[in-house]
Structure formats: structure tokens, C-alpha cells
Amino acid sequence: MGSENKSQKKTNDKPSALGPFKAIKFLFKKPKTLRYPFEEKEPSPRLRGFHLNDWDKCTGCGNCDDICPSQAITMVEIPEIKAEPGKKNERPRIDYGRCCYCGLCVDVCPTGSLRLSKDYLHIHFDPKTFTSFAKDEKSDSEHFLPEEEYSIFKANLSHRKQNNDGFVSDLKYSLFEPERVKMPHVPLDERKLSFIEEVIGYSREEAQIEAGRCLECKLCEDACPAHMKISDYIKAIYEDDAERSLKKIFEDNPLPSICGRICMKHCEDACSLSIRGESVAIRWLKRYTADQVDDFQKALRQKSAESTGKKVAVIGAGPGGLSVAYFLTLKGHKVVVFDSLPGGGGMMRMGPPAYRLPITSIDKDVEYIASLDVEFRFNTTVGEDITFEDILEGYDATYLGIGATSSRSTKVKNFEKCMLGLDFLRENKIGEGVKVGKETIVIGGGNVAMDVARESLRLQHIQHPNEKTVTKTVSLENWNEMPATEEEIEDSKDEGIEFNPAWGPKEVVLDDKGDVKGLLCKKVKKVFDDQGRFSPEFYEEKTTLLEGDMIIEAIGQGPDFSFIPKQLMDKLEFTERRKVKVDEGGQTSISRVFAGGDIVNLNLDAVTAIADAKTAAEGIDKLLKKTKR
Amino acid sequence: MTERELEMYFGPQHMGMVGNFGITLTVKGDRILKAKANPGYLHRGFEKLMELRTWTQNSPLVCRVNVMEPHSMEMVYSMAVEKLAGIKVPMRAKYIRTLTLELSRLASHLFGCWAYANMLGFDTVAQWAMYHRDLILDLFEDFTGGRVYPIYIWPGGVRRDLPDGFKEKALNVLHEIRSKISDYDATFFNNKLFYDRAKGIGKISQEEAKNLGGTGQILRGNGVESDIRKIEPYAAYDKIDFEIPTREGGDAYSRVWIIRDEMIQSVHIAMKCLEQMPEGSVYNKVPNPFKWKIPKGETYVRVESSRGELGLYMVSNGGDKPYRVHFRTPSYPHGLTILEKILVGENIADVGNIMISLYVTPPEIDR
Numbered sequence: 001m002g003s004e005n006k007s008q009k010k011t012n013d014k015p016s017a018l019g020p021f022k023a024i025k026f027l028f029k030k031p032k033t034l035r036y037p038f039e040e041k042e043p044s045p046r047l048r049g050f051h052l053n054d055w056d057k058c059t060g061c062g063n064c065d066d067i068c069p070s071q072a073i074t075m076v077e078i079p080e081i082k083a084e085p086g087k088k089n090e091r092p093r094i095d096y097g098r099c100c101y102c103g104l105c106v107d108v109c110p111t112g113s114l115r116l117s118k119d120y121l122h123i124h125f126d127p128k129t130f131t132s133f134a135k136d137e138k139s140d141s142e143h144f145l146p147e148e149e150y151s152i153f154k155a156n157l158s159h160r161k162q163n164n165d166g167f168v169s170d171l172k173y174s175l176f177e178p179e180r181v182k183m184p185h186v187p188l189d190e191r192k193l194s195f196i197e198e199v200i201g202y203s204r205e206e207a208q209i210e211a212g213r214c215l216e217c218k219l220c221e222d223a224c225p226a227h228m229k230i231s232d233y234i235k236a237i238y239e240d241d242a243e244r245s246l247k248k249i250f251e252d253n254p255l256p257s258i259c260g261r262i263c264m265k266h267c268e269d270a271c272s273l274s275i276r277g278e279s280v281a282i283r284w285l286k287r288y289t290a291d292q293v294d295d296f297q298k299a300l301r302q303k304s305a306e307s308t309g310k311k312v313a314v315i316g317a318g319p320g321g322l323s324v325a326y327f328l329t330l331k332g333h334k335v336v337v338f339d340s341l342p343g344g345g346g347m348m349r350m351g352p353p354a355y356r357l358p359i360t361s362i363d364k365d366v367e368y369i370a371s372l373d374v375e376f377r378f379n380t381t382v383g384e385d386i387t388f389e390d391i392l393e394g395y396d397a398t399y400l401g402i403g404a405t406s407s408r409s410t411k412v413k414n415f416e417k418c419m420l421g422l423d424f425l426r427e428n429k430i431g432e433g434v435k436v437g438k439e440t441i442v443i444g445g446g447n448v449a450m451d452v453a454r455e456s457l458r459l460q461h462i463q464h465p466n467e468k469t470v471t472k473t474v475s476l477e478n479w480n481e482m483p484a485t486e487e488e489i490e491d492s493k494d495e496g497i498e499f500n501p502a503w504g505p506k507e508v509v510l511d512d513k514g515d516v517k518g519l520l521c522k523k524v525k526k527v528f529d530d531q532g533r534f535s536p537e538f539y540e541e542k543t544t545l546l547e548g549d550m551i552i553e554a555i556g557q558g559p560d561f562s563f564i565p566k567q568l569m570d571k572l573e574f575t576e577r578r579k580v581k582v583d584e585g586g587q588t589s590i591s592r593v594f595a596g597g598d599i600v601n602l603n604l605d606a607v608t609a610i611a612d613a614k615t616a617a618e619g620i621d622k623l624l625k626k627t628k629r
Numbered sequence: 630m631t632e633r634e635l636e637m638y639f640g641p642q643h644m645g646m647v648g649n650f651g652i653t654l655t656v657k658g659d660r661i662l663k664a665k666a667n668p669g670y671l672h673r674g675f676e677k678l679m680e681l682r683t684w685t686q687n688s689p690l691v692c693r694v695n696v697m698e699p700h701s702m703e704m705v706y707s708m709a710v711e712k713l714a715g716i717k718v719p720m721r722a723k724y725i726r727t728l729t730l731e732l733s734r735l736a737s738h739l740f741g742c743w744a745y746a747n748m749l750g751f752d753t754v755a756q757w758a759m760y761h762r763d764l765i766l767d768l769f770e771d772f773t774g775g776r777v778y779p780i781y782i783w784p785g786g787v788r789r790d791l792p793d794g795f796k797e798k799a800l801n802v803l804h805e806i807r808s809k810i811s812d813y814d815a816t817f818f819n820n821k822l823f824y825d826r827a828k829g830i831g832k833i834s835q836e837e838a839k840n841l842g843g844t845g846q847i848l849r850g851n852g853v854e855s856d857i858r859k860i861e862p863y864a865a866y867d868k869i870d871f872e873i874p875t876r877e878g879g880d881a882y883s884r885v886w887i888i889r890d891e892m893i894q895s896v897h898i899a900m901k902c903l904e905q906m907p908e909g910s911v912y913n914k915v916p917n918p919f920k921w922k923i924p925k926g927e928t929y930v931r932v933e934s935s936r937g938e939l940g941l942y943m944v945s946n947g948g949d950k951p952y953r954v955h956f957r958t959p960s961y962p963h964g965l966t967i968l969e970k971i972l973v974g975e976n977i978a979d980v981g982n983i984m985i986s987l988y989v990t991p992p993e994i995d996r
Contacts, residue, residue: 013886015824019815023753032760044767046774046792067918069686102689102780107788108918116774167774173789175685175918212920238920 037152047166048101049120050157051094053134057113060088061217061272064105064114072098073105085223086270096122096130103167108175110215110272116167121155129157137162171276178277181210183284192495193461195354207288211238214280215272223270225603225611228252230267230282237285242292243299249286250300253610254326254369255319257361260287262352264605296368304372305332310624313338313395315382318346320597320609321401322366325374327617333624335374340381347403348606350426353455383563397620400595401613404557404604410443414508417516421452421554428455436460437550438469441519443505444554445475450488452554453497472498472546474505474519476527476536500546504538508551518547559599577602585619586612594620632658639980641670646981647744648991656977664972666965671995679954684710685918688783694956695993696777697740700733701934703782708863708930709943710784714923722786722911723865728902729782730864735806735895736765737935738888745885745985746817749826754817761809764802771795786912796903807896818889827882831971831983834879841970842962845937846988850884852877857933869901881986922949936960936988960993
């Protein structure tokens with residue numbers, strides 16, 4: 001090509017009158033024109049034609065609607081589709097009078113359900129047919145026809161070919177980032193030996209990049225029990241405005257330091273990015289905001305409304321109790337919180353090990369709420385130091401945020417030689433500390449069991465250095481059924497905890513001196529019945545002996561209502577699932593007594609307790625404004 | 630009978646007019662005394678529209694400014710955004726961009742040949758040019774997904790990698806077009822009839838062309854070696870060896886010959902791109918479209934489009950949308966100042982001839 005290239009400059013024009021006759025030779029060649037529609041042209045595999053949408057995969061997030069530069073896409077509610085966390089009942093409708101076939105909607109679709117097909121023909125007399133829902137052969141077999149039934153003469157938006165994908169989504173070229181910024185952790189060897197907080201937290205740059213991944217579809221906000229303004233506070237982080245972010249968080253949740261660490265993150269499960277990639281690290285971003293602002297008081301500058309003169313008692317300073325106190329104080333009511341522990345946080349204080357939730361983080365949130373003029377009476381056990389009747393009499397309303405604080409036991413033979421999970425955690429975190437054995441067995445497969453096991457492992461490393469130690473867990477559930485979060489199970493495995501899934505405890509075996517020697521286990525047949533209820537069945541004869549010198553039971557917790565006198569307890573109504581029955585304002589069947597948290601909901605987590613507290617706070621406020629003293 | 634001055638309208642409805650554009654001519658007999666360009670039929674307000682759309686949403690919009698050559702528009706927009714936001718482009722993407730731009734230049738020149746040949750009545754050549762342009766559109770369909778509006782070059786690189794087997798297909802098309810140049814020569818460029826129609830028509834001196842803002846073929850047809858691809862190389866043009874065809878004369882004939890020579894160069898560059906193309910990624914992700922903000926700043930970038938210097942001045946005030954966008958399109962001076970100047974003294978029958986030889990596209994003037 002090179003030499004030809006050079007010479008071309010010198011080939012000068014030689015106009016000729018005879019030259020054009022050279023074209024005559026083309027008379028004897030076949031025409032290049034396509035005789036459409038009798039000759040069809042196969043479109044390129046990447047052609048951007050009409051839309052296709054898999055309705056099962058589509059979450060109705062509406063990102064396609066938001067990105068469309070010509071506003072051709074409208075999200076329309078479909079009554080037949082049931083909305084659920086992480087899924088809206090809306091689907092995109094496309095106006096082909098406006099669509100410019102740019103395919104931005106495809107590149108921004110987090111699920112990959114929206115694609116463009118190779119169909120591009122719409123022949124119809126009615127201009128109204130230009131608007132249609134994007135569907136595909138899976139959701140609309142009537143209009144998507146197999147090759148043999150398709151005819152190009154009838155081609156239109158409701159006469160389309162099956163399996164005719166054209167321009168489809170590709171994560172490599174998507175408009176969003178499917179992978180999250182990696183959260184730095186303390187190295188495994190280091191964290192195994194101490195109670196240092198395992199998750200280090202995002203730096204400013206990391207948090208901004210992570211916040212920048214959020215597509216603002218707000219699926220998470222519907223899934224969050226407290227309906228926090230997630231996309232708003234994430235946007236504030238992206239714009240490097242931690243104070244605005246904190247204000248947004250405090251609108252619905254006054255415990256960002258706690259929730260930023262241990263929240264069960266229903267939001268992240270609903271995140272539209274989680275379908276093909278990793279969800280936005282919403283929990284860690286909340287933690288970032290809480291850690292970034294040193295002084296909540298200075299940043300929030302919140303003031304309570306004018307005093308109403310009403311007094312509210314809150315029993316239990318857990319997440320629910322703290323939140324109710326926060327919301328009611330802002331409304332001008334005087335709140336007194338009773339708790340038997342020496343500090344705020346309730347289950348958060350005694351439960352989650354320090355490597356997950358340090359006491360300092362709890363105190364940060366509690367101190368802020370205390371600074372709003374909430375009165376805390378710690379080390380005060382209702383029923384012992386003050387009676388429940390006195391509280392009912394002395395206050396205009398009472399909130400029960402007592403949680404599930406008493407551990408259940410397996411009640412197998414010699415069970416009294418075992419330790420209870422919550423006692424173990426409490427002793428370690430706020431008590432004297434526990435002496436662990438060299439071979440610990442933890443019964444249970446939930447998050448508390450994981451906490452107990454991982455804490456035991458750390459204590460073993462500290463108390464028995466340079467000795468062979470082991471922590472084992474036994475759970476009825478198999479790997480797939482285990483209720484603990486995947487992240488907890490993975491971390492536990494990494495740290496070296498031995499798992500024995502699908503084994504049930506039969507008997508605690510003792511040696512001659514009456515000390516624990518091990519746990520006799522039986523094989524589990526199945527854990528749940530056909531309706532999905534807990535009803536374990538065992539192969540009684542298939543047994544194994546797990547050796548160990550310490551056994552901790554962590555098989556679940558229940559509430560402790562012992563402080564409520566019998567005549568009142570009889571009045572307290574429960575639901576079928578043994579939960580306290582409350583109305584839409586959070587009021588129980590006893591008048592002026594409200595409840596929320598683990599004794600009311602089935603989620604059994606902090607953020608649901610906060611959501612309950614918000615409802616109850618509204619209910620209490622309504623009640624107090626109605627009644628005159 | 631005495632000759633008197635007449636005002637006549639040439640376009641927008643006129644056989645010899647390409648696009649929605651008009652010229653108001655003051656004539657005496659067949660001679661043109663004065664020409665006044667009469668644009669405005671194609672104003673779509675792109676520059677304002679772009680201020681209302683986010684950085685990502687603008688990609689499908691810019692290519693529509695010039696139908697003949699959407700790729701240069703995308704390129705100039707991507708370059709401006711990349712410069713303002715400090716985005717790096719992978720090497721492979723640079724090569725793919727170069728390839729796309731050259732195919733686009735080829736398609737545009739073939740379209741130009743069609744327009745010129747069709748207007749002068751060389752219907753055979755016009756059909757060939759249309760067919761060959763279609764082969765390139767097929768290539769575009771293959772790797773971009775769109776035949777006319779590709780929406781392919783965008784900030785961060787290109788939208789998708791080339792599909793499997795693309796190289797062979799593209800080389801076939803390029804060889805086909807290269808081998809037909811001699812037929813084009815015989816029937817059109819070297820045709821005595823064409824020579825007679827175009828030689829000496831629409832003459833402009835080098836000095837005047839420069840003063841009136843002429844670029845591209847206007848300058849190169851006047852012996853000036855002016856080409857942004859060499860002056861300020863962008864994409865991968867600095868990695869590829871090619872020549873700038875120039876010619877003396879400054880008339881319609883030499884300008885058309887520049888187009889013809891450029892087609893050969895474009896085939897050459899496209900082939901070199903396919904040959905030298907490195908492996909690797911083709912797209913560096915830009916931030917999420919709903920959160921993307923570009924730091925405050927302003928920039929002017931330019932590329933050599935098939936018609937001359939295409940520039941884009943863009944201002945960001947730190948927001949998620951451009952604050953101001955202004956295109957410097959080559960047809961603007963060519964179709965207004967230069968056209969008005971060189972039509973004076975010409976024959977009415979040559980108006981269309983001259984306008985197409987200046988390679989004017991009305992959508993670039995109006996925007």
C-alpha cells in the first residue's frame with residue numbers, strides 16, 4: 001500500500017471523453033440491489049431495534065426511564081404484579097414515536113432484563129400502536145412467534161420473532177460499576193488474637209467511589225423497615241457532605257454508629273445492583289457518615305419542640321427504646337428510659353462482640369440521644385428496683401422495648417452443665433470475662449452462635465496461647481438452611497471454626513468427675529416440616545460423640561415478661577406466632593402501653609426495632625396530644 | 630429588450646440544492662451579481678438541548694448534528710468530555726476510534742460523490758457511490774449496532790469491542806472500494822464532461838480562503854497542507870503513516886480531486902488500523918450517569934472531519950450537564966462567507982455545482 005500511496009499523488013488527472021464507456025461492462029453484471037421484501041437482509045447480531053424485556057427478571061427500578069434522553073420510557077404500574085422488597089410492580093412502556101434506539105436503557109439496566117432486538121419493522125395503520133410494553137417471548141408468547149409463523153408482511157410490534165436478541169447488556173460496558181469497593185479488614189492472623197474491630201471502614205475516597213455506584217432507584221428504601229432516605233444520604237456522601245448525610249439518616253434512624261455496623265441490611269438485599277453484581281455497601285456507607293462526623297450535636301443542631309409537659313417511660317434502652325426516646329423528645333415530651341444494664345444499647349451492648357461493635361460506637365449514639373435531654377436510669381431493673389405498676393401510674397405512656405433477652409436451652413440430659421449463649425457474650429463484653437476451654441462446642445447455627453463461636457476462638461487464643469485449641473459448632477440445619485448470614489459463616493470458616501451441620505444434640509456426656517467430656521449428637525433427618533415450620537426429626541440411632549470440655553448453647557432467645565404482674569399479663573394479647581399484638585400506632589391491648597422490637601416483629605433485628613419505635617412514637621404522640629391531664 | 634436585475638431564490642426547494650438551505654441570488658441575465666445565504670430551515674437547537682442533558686445522555690444527541698458524518702461529532706464531544714474530566718482512553722479504543730472515523734470519512738465522501746454526480750447527471754456513478762456507502766453502513770451496523778447513528782464513540786473509549794471476524798469483513802469491503810476507484814476515475818473524476826463542468830468554477834485564492842475561515846478541501850485544494858490529524862493528532866493518527874493530498878487550483882475540480890485522493894488515504898489508514906490494532910480493553914468506565922459531575926473548566930477541541938476543521942467549545946460549571954456547548958463546524962464558513970463570495974460572477978447553472986464542491990452540509994450550519 002505504501003508505494004501505491006506515494007505514487008497516487010503523481011497520478012494526475014487525464015480527462016478523457018472515452019473513459020466513461022468503461023462503465024458499459026457493468027451492464028452484464030447482476031444488480032446489487034436487494035429485492036425487498038422477497039429478499040430479506042439478516043440484521044447484524046448487535047442491531048439496536050425494538051425493546052425486549054424479561055418481566056420476571058425486571059425489578060421495575062426505573063433506571064431506563066431516568067436515563068432515556070428522549071423521554072420515551074414511562075414506568076407503568078401493573079396491578080397483576082405483586083410488589084415486594086427489591087421489586088416494584090412497574091414495568092417500562094416505550095413510545096416508539098420518541099425512542100431514538102440509542103440503547104442507553106440497555107446499558108443502564110442493572111438486571112440485564114431489558115435488551116434490544118433485531119426487529120425493526122412496525123407496519124400499522126393505528127398510530128396508537130406506537131406505544132407498547134417491552135416484553136419478550138417468556139412474558140408474551142402470544143406475540144412472539146417462532147420462525148415458521150412469522151411473516152415479514154405482518155411485521156409490527158405485536159408480531160415479532162422469538163429469540164431475536166440484538167443489542168444486549170454487557171457488564172463490561174455497562175453504565176454502572178457492578179463491583180463494590182473492597183472493604184479493608186484487619187488481617188486474619190491479627191484479628192484472631194484480639195477483639196480489635198475487624199472492619200476498618202472506608203476512607204473518604206473509597207466512600208465517595210462506593211457512593212458513586214448508587215443508581216438512585218430507591219428499591220432499598222422500600223425494603224428498609226425504617227424506610228430510611230438511603231439514596232439521599234448516599235448522594236450526600238458522594239458530594240462529600242457528611243453532615244447533610246447524617247441529617248438525612250437521623251430523619252429515620254438515630255443510631256447510625258450502631259446500625260452502620262450490625263444492621264441486617266435488608267436494603268442491600270434489595271439493591272438493584274446486587275442482581276448481577278454486588279450491592280452498594282449501604283451499611284458501610286452509613287458507618288462512614290457516622291464515623292466521619294465527630295460531634296453529632298454540632299452537626300445536627302437539633303432542638304426539641306416546646307415542652308408538652310407529658311412524661312413517657314421507656315423500658316429497655318435497646319435500639320427500639322433509644323429511638324422512641326429520640327423521636328418523642330424531639331416532639332417535646334419528657335422521656336425517662338429504664339434499663340438494667342449500666343449503659344445504653346440493650347442487646348447491642350451485651351450481644352455483638354467488640355470486634356463487630358465496639359462499646360465506644362454504641363456510646364456515641366447513646367450520648368447524642370442523652371444530650372437531647374432524655375433521662376436515663378441505668379442499673380434499674382423494672383420489677384425489682386421499680387414496679388411496673390408504679391411506672392404505669394407515674395407516666396402518661398409506657399413503651400416496652402424489652403427485646404428477647406433470655407436464652408433458650410436445649411434441655412438435653414445434663415444441660416445444666418452448659419453455658420447459655422447470651423450469658424457468655426454479656427460476661428465477655430461488659431462483665432468479668434469467661435474462662436474458655438480448649439475444646440469448645442457451640443450449639444446453634446444462627447448469628448448469635450457465630451458470635452459465640454468466634455468470640456470463644458479469640459478467647460482460646462488469648463487464654464491458651466501456643467496450645468492446641470479448637471472451637472466447633474453443631475447445628476440442626478445443613479449448610480443451605482443455616483440462619484446465620486453468609487458473611488458471618490465465611491468469616492467463621494476463615495478463622496478456623498469447625499462446623500458440624502445437620503447434627504442435633506442428644507446428651508451432654510460427663511466424665512467421672514462430673515466435668516463435661518463431650519456432646520453426643522444424633523443425625524438430623526429434617527429440620528422443617530412441609531409448611532416450613534420448625535419441627536426437627538432425627539435418626540435416633542445414628543450418633544456421634546463430639547469431644548469438648550465446654551459447651552455453649554446459642555439456639556435462640558425469647559422475651560422475659562416476668563416483671564409484668566399477672567393480672568396485667570393476662571390482659572396482654574399475643575398473636576398466633578407468640579408476638580405481642582399491637583395496633584397501627586404500636587399500642588398493645590393494655591391502654592397507654594406501647595410495644596415494639598423483638599417482642600412484636602418477626603425480623604428480630606435492630607433496624608426493625610427502630611422502625612417499630614418510629615411508629616410507636618407517632619402513636620404515643622397522637623395519644624398524648626389527645627388526652628389532657 | 631433590456632436586461633434588468635432580478636432577485637431569485639435558489640432552494641430550499643430546488644433540484645440542485647442539497648439539504649434544507651437556500652440562497653437568495655441577485656442576477657442579471659445568467660450572471661450572479663450578489664448571493665445571500667439563507668439558512669435557518671434546519672435549526673434544531675442542539676447546543677441548547679445539550680445544556681439540558683447529562684454528560685451521558687448527550688452521546689446519542691451529538692451524532693445527530695451532522696447526518697453525513699455522525700462519528701466526528703461523537704469524537705469531538707468525547708474528546709471535550711475526556712479533556713474536562715481527565716479521562717484516559719485505552720490504546721485499543723484509540724485505534725478503533727481512528728478506524729471508525731476513517732470509515733466514516735469514506736462513507737461521507739462517497740455520499741458526497743453521490744450528491745455531486747447525481748446533481749451533474751452522472752447517475753451511474755451516483756448509484757455506485759451509494760452502493761459502496763451501504764457496504765460501510767453494513768460494517769457500522771456490525772460493530773456499533775446502528776447504521777446511521779452509531780452512538781459508538783463515547784467518553785472513556787468506545788461502546789463495545791469489535792465483533793469476531795470483523796477484521797476480514799472490513800478488509801474485504803476496503804479492498805472492494807479501493808479496487809473500484811479506477812472505475813470512478815474513468816466515469817467521473819477523469820470524465821471530460823465533468824472536467825468541463827468543474828474546471829475553473831468556484832475559484833478562490835489561497836489568501837481569501839484563509840481569511841474567510843476555509844479549512845479542509847478548500848485549503849488543500851489550494852495547495853495548503855492543512856489537516857488537524859497532522860497538526861494536532863488525536864485518536865491514533867500519530868501512530869499511523871499517511872499523506873495529506875494537496876492540489877493547486879482552488880476551483881471545484883481540484884476540491885473534488887482532493888476528496889477522491891482522500892478516499893484512497895482513508896482506505897489506507899483504515900487498513901493500517903486493522904493491521905496495527907493492539908489487544909486490550911476498549912472502555913474505561915466513567916462514573917454512573919446519575920451522579921456524574923465534571924469539574925469546572927472550559928475547553929476547545931478539534932478534529933478533521935471529512936469537511937474540514939470541526940471544533941467544539943465546551944464549558945462545565947461543575948455540574949452534571951454542560952454549561953455551554955458551541956460547535957465550530959466547517960460548513961459554517963464554507964456555506965456562508967465563502968459561498969457568498971465565490972458565487973459572485975458565476976453562472977446560475979453552476980450554483981449547485983459550486984455549493985457541493987464546497988462540500989457544504991446545511992445541518993452543520995444550522996445545528
